[in-house]
Amino acid sequence: MATDPRTAIPPLDIERFRDCALELADEARNQLCVLHATAFEVKRKSDGSYVTSADVEIEQRLRAIIERRFPEHGIIGEELPARAPQAEFQWILDPIDGTEDFVQHMPTFGTIIGLHYRGEPVVGVTDVPLLDLRAHAAFGLGAFDQNGRLRLTDLAPGVSPAQTRLMLSARANFISHGDDGYRFDLVTRHYPNHRIYRSCYAHLCVARGQADAMVEHGNKLWDLAAVRILIEEAGGTYQMTQHLSTPSGPVLGAIFGKPSVVTKLLALLSEASG
Amino acid sequence: MATDPRTAIPPLDIERFRDCALELADEARNQLCVLHATAFEVKRKSDGSYVTSADVEIEQRLRAIIERRFPEHGIIGEELPARAPQAEFQWILDPIDGTEDFVQHMPTFGTIIGLHYRGEPVVGVTDVPLLDLRAHAAFGLGAFDQNGRLRLTDLAPGVSPAQTRLMLSARANFISHGDDGYRFDLVTRHYPNHRIYRSCYAHLCVARGQADAMVEHGNKLWDLAAVRILIEEAGGTYQMTQHLSTPSGPVLGAIFGKPSVVTKLLALLSEASG
Numbered sequence: 001m002a003t004d005p006r007t008a009i010p011p012l013d014i015e016r017f018r019d020c021a022l023e024l025a026d027e028a029r030n031q032l033c034v035l036h037a038t039a040f041e042v043k044r045k046s047d048g049s050y051v052t053s054a055d056v057e058i059e060q061r062l063r064a065i066i067e068r069r070f071p072e073h074g075i076i077g078e079e080l081p082a083r084a085p086q087a088e089f090q091w092i093l094d095p096i097d098g099t100e101d102f103v104q105h106m107p108t109f110g111t112i113i114g115l116h117y118r119g120e121p122v123v124g125v126t127d128v129p130l131l132d133l134r135a136h137a138a139f140g141l142g143a144f145d146q147n148g149r150l151r152l153t154d155l156a157p158g159v160s161p162a163q164t165r166l167m168l169s170a171r172a173n174f175i176s177h178g179d180d181g182y183r184f185d186l187v188t189r190h191y192p193n194h195r196i197y198r199s200c201y202a203h204l205c206v207a208r209g210q211a212d213a214m215v216e217h218g219n220k221l222w223d224l225a226a227v228r229i230l231i232e233e234a235g236g237t238y239q240m241t242q243h244l245s246t247p248s249g250p251v252l253g254a255i256f257g258k259p260s261v262v263t264k265l266l267a268l269l270s271e272a273s274g
Numbered sequence: 275m276a277t278d279p280r281t282a283i284p285p286l287d288i289e290r291f292r293d294c295a296l297e298l299a300d301e302a303r304n305q306l307c308v309l310h311a312t313a314f315e316v317k318r319k320s321d322g323s324y325v326t327s328a329d330v331e332i333e334q335r336l337r338a339i340i341e342r343r344f345p346e347h348g349i350i351g352e353e354l355p356a357r358a359p360q361a362e363f364q365w366i367l368d369p370i371d372g373t374e375d376f377v378q379h380m381p382t383f384g385t386i387i388g389l390h391y392r393g394e395p396v397v398g399v400t401d402v403p404l405l406d407l408r409a410h411a412a413f414g415l416g417a418f419d420q421n422g423r424l425r426l427t428d429l430a431p432g433v434s435p436a437q438t439r440l441m442l443s444a445r446a447n448f449i450s451h452g453d454d455g456y457r458f459d460l461v462t463r464h465y466p467n468h469r470i471y472r473s474c475y476a477h478l479c480v481a482r483g484q485a486d487a488m489v490e491h492g493n494k495l496w497d498l499a500a501v502r503i504l505i506e507e508a509g510g511t512y513q514m515t516q517h518l519s520t521p522s523g524p525v526l527g528a529i530f531g532k533p534s535v536v537t538k539l540l541a542l543l544s545e546a547s548g
Contacts (some may be wrong), residue, residue: 105484168470171462193444211378218335
């Protein structure tokens with residue numbers, strides 16, 4: 001088995017990267033708190049999703065900070081072209097995850113920031129400004145929210161699927177790339193106590209143990225940029241379940257959360273496809 | 275067609291009832307803001323759902339206010355036995371809708387308060403303390419949130435189901451009383467851009483036009499105690515779609531929101547069952 005490439009990164013560097021990620025999250029939060037209360041321009045992208053002047057403006061500000069601090073690093077963002085796509089370190093930015101909620105003035109949107117090294121996550125931050133919630137994690141340094149370290153407790157073996165608290169993407173995500181939605185139907189049938197929130201807030205809830213697990217599907221790279229390191233550093237399990245190459249970048253799915261729940265969900269889905 | 279019994283209520287009385295409902299919501303909010311930050315006792319009820327010492331304590335306080343102000347009125351609450359079940363005026367109370375969220379310290383729980391007269395809603399309040407959100411309505415007096423009057427704008431005819439923002443109950447609700455979940459499956463297939471939140475917050479979003487419509491199913495009386503008057507006074511449509519009598523009270527379903535969306539949803543479900 002190959003050595004995890006992240007073990008070669010000096011720990012002091014990881015701390016510097018984490019501090020930069022937190023600075024980026026602060027900047028995004030400041031901007032979002034101002035912009036959500038003002039007039040912003042709303043457009044639809046070619047895939048029907050929303051983009052606002054706020055998405056673009058915040059991504060530009062975050063990019064400027066990264067370019068100043070780590071000029072050799074790459075940057076992949078939802079709204080602007082990639083910078084230095086061959087670099088080993090890649091910052092991955094979703095300035096507003098849940099733009100539809102932002103447009104509707106619902107407080108469940110947020111910012112997702114990740115730093116990956118040779119494809120493996122090193123730092124992750126998910127921030128929900130209007131709910132004053134943030135979780136962050138860095139490789140080997142643990143996961144934290146504003147109250148301290150996050151440590152997931154596994155669900156007791158006797159808890160039934162009906163009492164398991166599951167988070168899901170909307171069915172729109174599951175059918176976005178050739179899947180006929182069987183995963184959505186299967187999971188909602190076996191785990192009827194589910195909620196569907198935006199990725200950013202849902203990831204926070206799973207990392208903090210407020211939900212037991214999540215099934216994501218049909219996501220872009222930036223949607224999942226922070227969650228794996230958050231979950232793994234909190235003691236949970238993260239398993240990629242979809243990785244499609246498309247002209248507009250990879251399409252990803254994953255199941256993550258409390259270990260025994262992830263195991264059961266993976267078994268359910270592998271039975272169905274096997 | 276029979277005259278609406280509510281037209282016989284003097285408008286000044288409706289204002290008094292509304293003011294009392296707002297006083298109840300203030301009391302519940304004050305208590306919830308204190309209690310959610312302190313230790314409260316959590317138990318599971320016979321149906322597997324949670325109840326906390328906070329649910330019971332708040333319901334007792336709300337009942338005391340109603341009994342003092344309107345001793346002849348009936349009271350139906352989630353946690354305590356009915357008072358004066360034959361009275362024409364019935365206060366219907368859900369001190370904490372989304373107790374599971376309250377237990378997990380997620381801010382999407384809230385209080386639902388309704389006053390019904392001969393089964394027709396006269397006053398409704400839905401309050402989400404930690405998000406500082408409230409909507410209220412009274413028969414003939416309009417619907418309001420903290421920013422002013424709520425007036426729903428219908429969705430433009432060209433908006434596709436995929437771009438319609440739908441709110442839903444979890445599948446657990448749809449299968450709770452003999453239904454096999456076909457309504458959940460049908461609606462999630464045709465309207466893939468859905469979110470699943472707790473009733474209280476979801477009703478607020480629909481009344482404020484942040485979501486286009488909602489499909490509720492398998493609910494108790496108190497879950498839907500406020501939403502019909504909120505939606506109708508905001509210019510939306512409310513249609514009951516389920517009314518089962520059970521030993522523990524009626525089980526209800528409804529579709530409500532922007533008129534053209536409600537019409538399409540009703541047609542979808544009637545085609546499927548016809």
